[in-house]
Amino acid sequence: MLSLHWLLTGEGEMLANPDHDGVSSIRLPLVHIDSVGGIDSQNAILEPEYVEKYIPFVDAKTNDFCIYQSGDSMAPTIPSGAILHLREVVDWQEYFGYGDYYVLLLADDRRITKQVVRSETDASKYVFCKSINPDHSDEELPRSFIKRVFKIIHVLTNNGW
DSSP states (O other), rough: BBBBHHHHOOSSSSOOOOOTTOOOEEEEEEEEEEEOOOTTTOOSOOOOEEEEEEOOOOOOOTEEEEEEEESSSSTTTOOTTTTEEEETTTTTTTTTOOOSSSEEEEETSHHHHEEEEOOOSSSTTTEEEEOOSSSSSSSEGGGEEEEEEEEEEEEOOOOOO
């Protein structure tokens, strides 16, 4: 079925998707960079950033984007090779949604993926970064070492089916 919006304006997708019952999707850029699970790990993709392709996500926002996950410290919840749909948390210094999964851009430009929980030491100066894989240790990270924060909205995995 053709999209009425596309017919009238020439914008958006030509075909309407009846499976979403009127819920719109946005095609997000998959940027050729990665985030690693381990705080001590270097990012695996060191080439220049570029958009590989666009992936549709339901209820995505205009500035959202996608990147790859590397490493196994967040497996099995976020396995290596997964695609992460990210949304920037603008006022993260004021409010952190503890317990959620984030990609943190650090002061040395590494990107790490962690579940962030409240620091028991001093929540105003530190965040506690949890690994899912028990073979990797958790670590407390100074807030001053974090440049930007991105909440993981969706995780796409290829489980072979």
